[in-house]
Amino acid sequence: MEKLSSQQNLDTVYDLATEHNVSAREKIEELNNELIKAQEAARVANEQLISSQTDENVDFIASVSMGIEDVMSEVQNSKEAVQSVILMIDDATKSFSTLCHILLGFKTSISQDSAGQKLIFNNCQKLNSCLTQTIFELENQKVKFPFYYGMFLVISKFSGRSNILVADSSRQPVIEYSKAS
Incomplete structure (x- = not known):
């Protein structure tokens, strides 16, 4: 126009x-x-x-x-x-x-x-x-389990790897384990 x-x-x-x-x-x-x-x-x-x-x-x-x-x-x-x-x-x-x-x-x-x-x-x-x-x-793939005195056990599966993580209440890793599936 x-x-x-x-x-x-x-x-x-x-x-x-x-x-x-x-x-x-x-x-x-x-x-x-x-x-x-x-x-x-x-x-x-x-x-x-x-x-x-x-x-x-x-x-x-x-x-x-x-x-x-x-x-x-x-x-x-x-x-x-x-x-x-x-x-x-x-x-x-x-x-x-x-x-x-x-x-x-x-x-x-x-x-x-x-x-x-x-x-x-x-x-x-x-x-x-x-x-x-x-x-x-x-987030849905992760499974969280309450563990010993405020610690959490987190199990996740991502890109063909299984991850196990033990974390304290501030989510700082205490123990970490990873394995290829």
């Missing part, structure tokens, strides 16, 4: 970036057309300047030519700014996509770790149960 939501968010960001890209490219195209028109106007003004003989026309055309150069410079600066914005949007889209992939991988890793820990816990419980059962079975 989260992966679908993340993918939808990524698709939305990608769509917005694409729209901004298209809009910026259209703006660049408009600015480029204005630049071409301004260059054409400057060329025409320069031709008129050359053909004009009067001082008034020369001053006017020089003034217009300077204005056109200023406009061309502004158009060029705007074009560069729009291209810079497009590059920033592309970088942000790529970064967001990479971050989404990293987070999805992290989520998957956490899920796998959690499943592994659950398996280990279950195995520990099974091992504990088996050990408890084995201890119970071993």
